[in-house]
Amino acid sequence: MKPRVRFAPSPTGYLHIGGARTALFNWLYARHTGGTFVLRIEDTDAARNSQEAVDVILNGLRWLGLDWDEGPITGDATGPSKGDRGPYFQSQRKENYLKRVEALLSRDLAYEKDGAIRFRMTREPILIPDLVVGDVLRPLTDREEQDPDWVLVRSDGQPVFHLVNVIDDLEMGITHVIRGEDHLSNTAKHIALFRAFGVEPPKYAHIPLILNGDGSKMSKRDRGASLTTYLDEGFLAEAVNNYLCLLGWSPKDNTEKLSLKDVAKRFDLPQILRHNAKFDMEKLLWLQGEYCRELPDDRFYEMSVHALAKAGVDTNKFDVHFVKAALNTCKGKLKTFAELPAYAGFYFTDTVTYDAEAAKKDFVPENKPRLEKLRDAFAHAPAFNAETLEAALKETAKALGVKAGFLVHPCRLAVTGKTSGPSLYHLLQVLGKERVMARIEKAMQTF
């Protein structure tokens, strides 16, 4: 029998990075085994759920490329879905729950008290066989000893998470429950329920959690916790996926860069690590830089234009060849597209603002005649391209008896306003003679 796994997020309005990894591991296992990846929306808290909140999840998974074989097609709970085990929204499954509760009631495995329906919980310790953690024996805690039974249906008629989760897994034929380790202790409840329903529970695989760098729990507000951040900041899905794979799983051969396809081939549950991992943005950024550098030109262009537009730079106002040439000088230089507007903004504006500290250092009186000479050399260069400009600058430096750097830095500052950026000669070429001359002229008037 082929495995059936599921990702069952609650639409809270954001997709936690840990949730994304849970989805990823489920997806990887399904793809590795040729099984089925089910997406189920746990929208039991009707008041807080909205279609927008579901869309955040759907969009996040789609962005990562984690396609589901069964589940909703849109964020609309009553909308279309794929798969024959639906509905895939808990809000649409209420009668299933009530039917199951009736069955429990009729067999005295549950009872009513104070308007709520409670489950007669097993008193003996329950063995949880876990594919990642191993066999875990879970006795009742001292608190639970006082009153081991727990609520299945609230007095307002709402079934609780533990109940619906188990019923859905049962009815959807889930064979492997791959979820965060925060559910490990509660798995005893789930196993007891499955048995009460007369079926063997699925296999469990509890994966370690992702924590903040300081070891604390990653919550909504923490940097990097929300998947949306990565979409917004111009990360590449392949980098995020790759990084997530490396948190709690290892190819064991020192490979760091892996495609989802590679991982799907090699991934398996028993190799998952048992300890929590701390989130390290630096390493993610490194991977991001790696993938960014390898981007095909058209995709780099597309993402760049998008990032610039988001920052208020309308590249449509410029000649397409100019835009492409400009962006070309940036490729391989930065890690996230969010950096691009600051990095390449000088191409798309006529008002250069100079870095104050750099201006203090480079826009000094002795540099004025140098800049003048350089301007003249540029003006008389046989052509205005990277090679001729480099030659012109070097000759000028030689004639002045100074190192090239004395011309390079003020020139870069005059033209871009900054101390670092794309290759100077190439950016000058792209900017073109007219703009370059004007900018040097303008800069010289400031000191």
Added chain:
RNA sequence: GACCCUAUGGUCUAGCGGUUAGGACACCUCCCUUUCACGGAGGUAGCCCGGGUUCGAUUCCCGGUAGGGUCGCCA
């Protein structure tokens, strides 16, 4: 408070009784470079502590400590 899980450099990890404890990120130095980035060459830094078991423990067992999780009419 009880119970559960975990423990290799700052971080992610390889290791599954005998290794100069390997790799990656980050950091430092140097080279390349007219900036930055890339690339290249080096470097700093690690087996949580204490007991066992064993000829020998990072590795196995027990205890401690630390971190995380769970014990809801939250999910």
